[in-house]
Amino acid sequence: MAEARGNHSRSSRFAATKRWLLSITATIASTYALDAIAAAAGLLLAASQLMQGLSHMSVLAFLAGTYILWGMGLRLNLEANWRLLEETGTSTNVLSKVAFDVVRHWTGNVRMRKIATASGYAGTELAKEAPYYAGAFGAALFSDSVSANDALTFLGGANLGAAIYEYGLARLVTGYLQRKNTPIYACFETDWLPRDYLRDFYSVIEEDERRTIAFFVEALKKTEPNRPILFFGVGPALHHVFLAARRASEIHLGDYLPANLREIERWIERDPRAHDWRPFVRFTLECEGVASPTELDITRREELTRAKITRLFEVDLRRADPLGGEALSGYSTVISAYCADSATANRGVWKTYMGRIAGLVRPDGTLLTAALRRSRFYLVGGLAFPSANIDEHDLHDVLQRHFQHGGLEIASCELENAASKGYSSIVLARASGRCASA
Ligand SMILES: C[S@@+](CC[C@H](N)C(=O)[O-])C[C@H]1O[C@@H](n2cnc3c(N)ncnc32)[C@H](O)[C@@H]1O
Structure with missing residues (x-):
């Protein structure tokens, strides 16, 4: 009996470690993916000259629009990440897993757990924006060849890239969950x-x-x-x-x-x-x-x-x-x-x-x-x-x-x-x- 209990606790420790390792790996991979997609989209848009000649207000309006798209993508991803945590205990964002596990440890309140999980996720995504602002506005300040509009265009492009990334990741996660939950049917x-x-x-x-x-x-x-x-x-x-x-x-x-x-x-x-x-x-x-x-x-x-x-x-x-x-x-x-x-x-x-x-x-x-x-x-x-x-x-x-x-x-x-x-x-x-x- 004691041996069975020991085996059980060893295997649940192993499963928990596996969940952490998976979440850490997914976080690293998704951070690189987001960086690559957002930077490439920002640079492409800035280099394309598509926004050239637009007034400052128009570029600002465009930037605002890209934030809305990014927010919509993020919302989908928050939902997908929540389902992933609930169903598998893993996440593509390790901070949101920390928030999920800590709140679950202290309270059974599902709403609080969901808010903490979303905050951990969205907080990290917002923090990832900082280098883009620093890069864009640093270049505008210290280089004569980069105007304020160029910097905003780059940010808008990066937001579009981030929106595509969030949407794609949400689809990937929900597709995975769907496959996982679908039994193999007899004929x-x-x-x-x-x-x-x-x-x-x-x-x-x-x-x-x-x-x-x-x-x-x-x-x-x-x-x-x-x-x-x-x-x-x-x-x-x-x-x-x-x-x-x-x-x-x-x-x-x-x-x-x-x-x-x-x-x-x-x-x-x-x-x-x-x-x-x-x-x-x-x-x-x-x-x-x-x-x-x-x-x-x-x-x-x-x-x-x-x-x-x-x-x-x-x-x-x-x-x-x-x-x-x-x-x-x-x-x-x-x-x-x-x-x-x-x-x-x-x-x-x-x-x-x-x-x-x-x-x-x-x-x-x-x-x-x-x-x-x-x-x-x-x-x-x-x-x-x-x-x-x-x-x-x-x-x-x-x-x-x-x-x-x-x-x-x-x-x-x-x-x-x-x-x-x-x-x-x-x-x-x-x-x-x-x-x-x-
Ligand atoms: C769960 S059984 C229900 C049988 C019965 N009505 C009952 O209440 O027990 C499902 C039925 O769907 C039929 N079925 C499967 N594929 C079908 C199809 N393509 N067109 C029509 N019926 C189909 C099967 O032959 C089977 O009899």
Whole structure:
């Protein structure tokens, strides 16, 4: 036990030393980089004669403008440096790391830590300006060939160089953090095993599915009855389909992977190897108001569902027409749960996918959807599949482009026990009144 504690404290001392060494190296490298870029930009601008002939006031105004640009770059970099310190304990500015560590040692107050960190950083950057002032004004004072305007032009150029440097460094740091936080994703085509998915997510009815099914049961009451209902991205899973069996005239199921559709066929054909959905059917009936569903009630709902499923087809959200001309021109109700958000890690792509799913709903129709909330991945068979890291605001933004404003109902739910699978909340939505023009 004592040996383990000793090992632990040795390895944390080593990690702390490594963080300091990294920060010192990054500080030296970034100081040289800033010097080189700012000096080169100042000299280039002064030598270019671009500002020649401008009045003193114009040159001063230009200089003021370059300070604003530099300040904007610095602001971005302060934010990036703060995130870098918070997430890795390292910095590109050793003084700001000192400030960060000292304040963290004395108080848990995040605001104070942020102010100290920014002060350490900005203070150093301002101090780095001094040699430029000394150089520029020294040359103007002691040399006849350098005028006050030349000195100001040099300073303006140096500020522009510094702005480019700050902006570039901020991009570099945020890019690094993004790469660091992005897991390596598994691939649907080669890594997705329907059996693993069913085992990991549908062996018991987890809280996220209790919430989703209950929400869909209620939301479905506000849709047009006796029309075909499309389940888009149904996966190998039927747990949402049972709730549509009474309301739909027929049920169409679409998914990207043929292996998922085969799993559904197994259930339709009563293959003994098919997944057992009866607990989910029972829960669905309870949500519909049946106090104690009997085995017969469950079998009847299963049979009704089998009878209503009339089409199974492959879909692909990467196509502008995700159904590939396979189905109806527009459904009055589309249900798509954990599909667009669980098919990409990129929010821009997710928005496009959601637009395409909304496009399958006919004018005035309804989309019911569900997504993982603020999640970057979910685990299937121990492999990380992508999640678009979206929340209720993102969903609202995307749905309001395609549906009437009053037709949106969006709920987010915190979950107790899902974090080990990669998420701890979900967002559920009903979007009614699809706009004809969207
Ligand atoms: C997390 S599963 C959700 C399945 C099911 N809706 C559920 O709630 O369990 C994500 C689904 O997205 C589908 N998918 C992946 N890439 C897709 C694409 N390009 N187009 C359409 N669906 C895709 C997968 O086949 C998978 O069934």
